[in-house]
Amino acid sequence: MPAGEGRPAPSLEAPRDQQPDDEGEEHEDSQQQRRELSSAASPPAAAAAATPPRRQGPGLPLLALAASLSAGAAYLLLRRVLRGRQGSGGKVRRAAVAKHQVFAAVLALEHPSVPLPPAAGLRLAGRTLVLSDRLDVQSLETAFGCEAWKAERTPAAHTYGPADALVAAGAKAVATVLSEPLGLGPLLSPDSATTPNPAGRSRIHGGGDFGAAVAVAAGLADLALALDELGGARVPAACCGAYALRTTAGVLTLEGAATAAASLAAPALLAADPQALLKAGQALRLPGGGAATEVPHYLVAEDLFAACGDQARAMVPAVVAAVKRWAGPDQAQALSLCEWLFHRVESLAPFMPAGSAPAAGQDRAEHVLQALAAAAEAVQQWEFLQQHGTWVEADQQELPAAVVAFWRQAQQVDDARYSSALAVAAELQAAMRTALADGYVFVLPTTPGPAPPVPAAGQGGSSPEVDAFRQRCCQFAAVASLSGVPQAVLPLPLPGGMPLSISLLALHKRDLALLQAVAKLGPMLEEEAAALAAQQKAQPAAPWQPRAAAAAGNGGAAAGAARGSGSSTSGGPRRGKAGAADAARTAEAEARKEDGNAAFRAGRYEEAARQYSAALQLDPRCAVYWANRGMANLKLGAYGAAEADCDEALKLELSAKALLRRGSARLAQGNVGGAHADFSQVLALEPQNRQARDELLRMQALGGALEGEGPLPGAFG
DSSP: OOOOOOOOOOOOOOOSOOSOTTSOSOOHHHHTOBOOOOOOOOOOGGGGGOOOOOOSOOOOOEEEOTTTBOHHHHHHHHHHHHHHHHHTTSSOOOOOOOGGGTEEEEEEEOSOSSOOOOOSSOTTTTOEEEEETTBOOBTSOOOTTOHHHHHTOOOBSSOOHHHHHHHHTTOEEEEEEOOOGGGOOSSSSOOTTTSOOTTSTTBOOOSSSHHHHHHHHTTSOSEEEEEESSSTTHHHHHHHTOEEEEOOTTTSOOTTBOOSOGGGOEEEEEESSHHHHHHHHHHTTOSOOOOTTOOOEEEEEHHHHHTSOHHHHHTHHHHHHHHHHHHOTTSEEEEOHHHHHHHHOGGGGGGSOSSOOOSSHHHHHHHHHHHHHHHHHHHHHHHHHHHHHHHHHHHGGGSOHHHHHHHHHHTTOOHHHHHHHHHHHHHHHHHHHHHTGGGEEEEEESSSSSOOBOOOTTSTTOOHHHHHHHHHHHHHHHHHHHHOOOEEEEEEOOTTSOOEEEEEEOOTTOHHHHHHHHHHHHHHHHHHHHHHHHHHHHSOOOOOOOGGGGGTTOOOGGGGSSOOOOBOOTTSOOBOSSOOOOHHHHHHHHHHHHHHHHHHHTTOHHHHHHHHHHHHHHOTTOHHHHHHHHHHHHHTTOHHHHHHHHHHHHHHOOOHHHHHHHHHHHHHTTOHHHHHHHHHHHHHHOTTOHHHHHHHHHHHHHHOSOTTOOOOOGGGO
16 A cells, blocks of 8 residues: 655644633633543534535644633533443442353463464563464464354464464463454344353443453453454454554465454554553564653544543543654644545545535534444455355355344455455555654544444344444544554443443554553543543533533524624624624623623533523624624534634624634634635734744645645745
């Protein structure tokens, strides 16, 4: 697959336009507040008229997190989560796991099956290791999760190479562990009733190479070596609360491993302790070890978190707080990953859902996620059919119904669709090489939430909830599976509840540096998650309001019918000349604006948007109200709505702040040309405006000269 062209890494400096008008500069503590990443907002009516962005391959659409992650908003969301859990039976009960429920064969391997070069010290002395039953073990038939498959195999002559290397480093292999049949996980045909999830009774274990995750999470082994294709190791690790590393594709051999689709496959390490995971990576001599002082820059994929459930979104502030504790206050920034992929990976187009593509925002993110999963599944189905189709056809009576159904569906994938999917993989790999240069790391959810309940008896091992969970997991997993980048899975425990999980994606062959980051960040994540939950319990919170309510009374197109050319007054609204509202109406509108400003400063952006909407209902001719609601929508990730609000503000009065906010909204949607025009206009009004200059320089560094645009303004010197 081709490598991408290098480019300067994006600046992580936070925008300075982070406060509503008439409120002065932000306080330092306000800049460190946390923000809820949620996805259900209904944009104002004016957003429908927004012009779709040009598809010209922009740089990463970034927004600062340093001043945007609200602890207050997270507490409201977490309160809802905890109340919902209490209403459904209180704390989750852990499950005991016996060896016979997860071990496929008991081993006692203390020496490699072939001579190996001397290990650099016995890093893993005293550690126990389990191996997926997809990996060869000397003198055993490889089971591949399927007794029918195992019955036709001959004993392996040698143990899988990386397993030998771990044993040579001092680990003792104690067992092979169960997995889903023929590597078709996660959750295609899981048997969650037989093997429990140690993190919670009656919850699915995640399928795929579930035995590896269950074994380390239950304390039956210190380490596990498995195989990951489309989340087969990452998803069960997340469901069971374990750490995992999917290695860079091609770094470790696949010889001696049974695969469903080799193009998607990479070996994976799992452990309950991040230090053990790091030592295992060192024993395998994984590439990319960084200096002890190296600190990555973290880009949080807020659109993927917005596609998750309440629990995952509520824990985002804990993620950012942990990053800041270790890496510093400026090392975390928000990223609209799907928007960036839409522009940079044009080969996704054939895999988009049928119908017209949405203009931007979370609807487009959904289309991109579906396209990623569709491309990865096309690769998986085609390669599975080529490698195992004949055998499945002959033995289908011995196989689970879900496997046979998968085989039949795979027959619908033709060579042309497979070639298109490989083109997606090649283009995505090149894009990731470019984006993750210079130590950048993507942060995204591993799963959309905690492991769902085990389906009831008679449901055939599945349920609508499990099916939806599997679909979203595959969408998230497809990014690393198609691009081949390394991905680390970190558990995020919620006290008294099921564990959540986030993932870190790094540049190809930066595996060891990623493990070093995990070893530092993992314990901090656990502490911040516990602190966030404890602080929520200690502080009273306002009743939860669904985001859909924010759309009510948002001052749509009708609200802007009466417009005038405004004049500015310090500390008050800018009103048109065509008559002012009566004094009582004006005072009420100003009171609603002040309430919105107070909510904004506290990080309650949904409430702020509602208050500004109420002010607009009272006085739709006030540019400040439109601009302030635009800033609130920008914080909420409703970029189309933010752009529409700033459009309305600018129709009433030309303002550098409204231009800056509209430029940020346009850039987040990939409209580089529109953003460039807005930031350039700001410099025409205020030649010394630092944010506009920095944004233009950043765009120039990320994307080079913009098509159809002249040089940057001379104010840069």
